[in-house]
Amino acid sequence: MELMVLLNALVTRLLFVLHSLIGVWRVTEVKKEPKYWLLALLNLLLCLETGLTLKFKQGRGYKWFSPAIFLYLICIVPSLWLLEIHHGTQYCSNELEAVQLNVTDQDISQSPDSSDGSERIDHHIIRTAKVLVNQLSTICETVWTLALHQTFLLLLVVGRWLLPIGVEITRDQLSQLLLMFVGTAADILEFASETLDIEDVRKNYILINAILAVWTWSMLQFPLDLAVQHIGCKPTASSRQIPSLLLCRYSAELWNIGVSLFIQDGPFFIVRSILMGHFRIFNQMLVFFTAKNILVVILQLYRLAVITLDFRSTILQKSRKGEVGCCPCEPYEATTHATAEQDADMNECVAFPLKEESQAPLEDH
Numbered sequence: 001m002e003l004m005v006l007l008n009a010l011v012t013r014l015l016f017v018l019h020s021l022i023g024v025w026r027v028t029e030v031k032k033e034p035k036y037w038l039l040a041l042l043n044l045l046l047c048l049e050t051g052l053t054l055k056f057k058q059g060r061g062y063k064w065f066s067p068a069i070f071l072y073l074i075c076i077v078p079s080l081w082l083l084e085i086h087h088g089t090q091y092c093s094n095e096l097e098a099v100q101l102n103v104t105d106q107d108i109s110q111s112p113d114s115s116d117g118s119e120r121i122d123h124h125i126i127r128t129a130k131v132l133v134n135q136l137s138t139i140c141e142t143v144w145t146l147a148l149h150q151t152f153l154l155l156l157v158v159g160r161w162l163l164p165i166g167v168e169i170t171r172d173q174l175s176q177l178l179l180m181f182v183g184t185a186a187d188i189l190e191f192a193s194e195t196l197d198i199e200d201v202r203k204n205y206i207l208i209n210a211i212l213a214v215w216t217w218s219m220l221q222f223p224l225d226l227a228v229q230h231i232g233c234k235p236t237a238s239s240r241q242i243p244s245l246l247l248c249r250y251s252a253e254l255w256n257i258g259v260s261l262f263i264q265d266g267p268f269f270i271v272r273s274i275l276m277g278h279f280r281i282f283n284q285m286l287v288f289f290t291a292k293n294i295l296v297v298i299l300q301l302y303r304l305a306v307i308t309l310d311f312r313s314t315i316l317q318k319s320r321k322g323e324v325g326c327c328p329c330e331p332y333e334a335t336t337h338a339t340a341e342q343d344a345d346m347n348e349c350v351a352f353p354l355k356e357e358s359q360a361p362l363e364d365h
Contacts, residue, residue, distance in 0.1 A: 005058065005059045005060060008059075008162050009050070009059040009060075009163065010050070013047075015155060016046060016075065016155070016159060017043045017046060017047075017075075019076060019151060019155055020040070020043055020079070021040055021043070023076050023080065023083075023148055024036065024040045024079055026141075027079050027082045030086050030141055031082070039075075039078055039079060042078070045071050045075070046068065046072065049071050050068075053067070057166070060165065060166050061165050061166040061169070062166055063168035064168075064224060064225050066163065066224075069159065069163075069223040072155075072159070080145070080152070081212055083144070083145045083148065084145060084196060085205075085208060085209075086141070087202065146193065149192060153189055154185070156185065157182055160174075160177070160178060169225055177225060184221065184222075184264065188215065188264070190289065191215065191218070191268050191271075192215050194286065194289065195211050195271065195275065195286075196208065198275075198286075201281070210271065217263060218264050218267065220263065221259050221263050221264070226251070245311075246308070249311060253303070257300045257303060260296060260300045261297060265293045265297050265300070266297060268289075268293050269293035269297060272286060272289065272290040272293065276290065
């Protein structure tokens with residue numbers, strides 16, 4: 001196992017654990033109940049995944065799915081739910097938002113004596129750490145919750161970057177995935193912060209849970225790498241169906257469209273429409289982002305129509321030339337060296353009931 005692969009795998013998971021523990025600590029501080037430290041036990045799943053990955057995958061990632069990212073979501077999301085539900089019970093003044101971590105001049109200027117220098121240094125470090133923790137504890141709940149949301153999404157992107165990649169994904173695909181994650185994370189953060197900050201929403205417990213449920217649902221796209229990877233297809237009987245061929249050729253594009261319609265922009269649009277239509281909640285940003293969601297959904301449906309028409313025209317064109325294989329992404333080339341089995345497979349693949357006029361060239365085969 002390469003040293004850098006091992007180091008990246010361990011450091012990334014350590015960052016996940018530390019951030020999750022900070023979230024659990026904030027929950028215990030807000031709720032004033034030590035029993036919430038039991039949430040830290042969820043990190044044992046991440047530790048178990050680390051051991052299994054190091055043993056069976058030599059620290060490298062899996063195809064299409066990242067267990068480390070998924071388990072990190074399991075560890076941190078419950079803490080953020082509890083903090084958001086408890087949101088608003090503590091007043092946050094401007095002074096607290098701009099809190100500065102000050103240590104008294106006496107604590108800083110203490111110089112160790114020659115006799116017990118090491119003990120005084122240790123005592124100084126401990127006192128400074130206690131002052132730091134006390135100052136952090138005075139920061140209001142709303143600032144902590146927003147900071148956890150922001151660092152959570154940033155750590156998802158940075159962590160996916162640092163995690164060792166598997167042999168199935170290239171660095172070019174990883175860079176595309178990370179750029180998509182940056183934009184996705186910004187949209188998700190805006191959705192959570194903008195909707196949950198509305199005063200009328202904070203008074204409705206059901207609305208808070210519904211928004212958090214949609215927010216959690218949108219986070220499930222981060223462990224998946226399907227947005228940049230095409231699904232390989234083989235010339236089997238099931239792959240000769242038109243939907244299978246379409247999925248084979250445009251798997252990444254179809255996944256991106258599906259994510260936008262059913263995981264992100266679609267659910268976001270529904271929630272914002274309910275806020276405005278049923279609960280009569282209006283503000284400038286809510287209207288703007290609702291219009292943005294509508295535009296994205298329309299453009300994704302337009303993209304789906306373009307892909308479908310392009311696929312249909314490609315199949316028709318190649319079927320007339322006798323060059324259609326079982327997967328349009330790996331076109332069959334009709335050559336004089338084609339075996340009888342390949343010719344039979346080709347004839348079965350092009351025998352689609354696309355149009356009546358497309359049957360004429362197929363009869364010659």
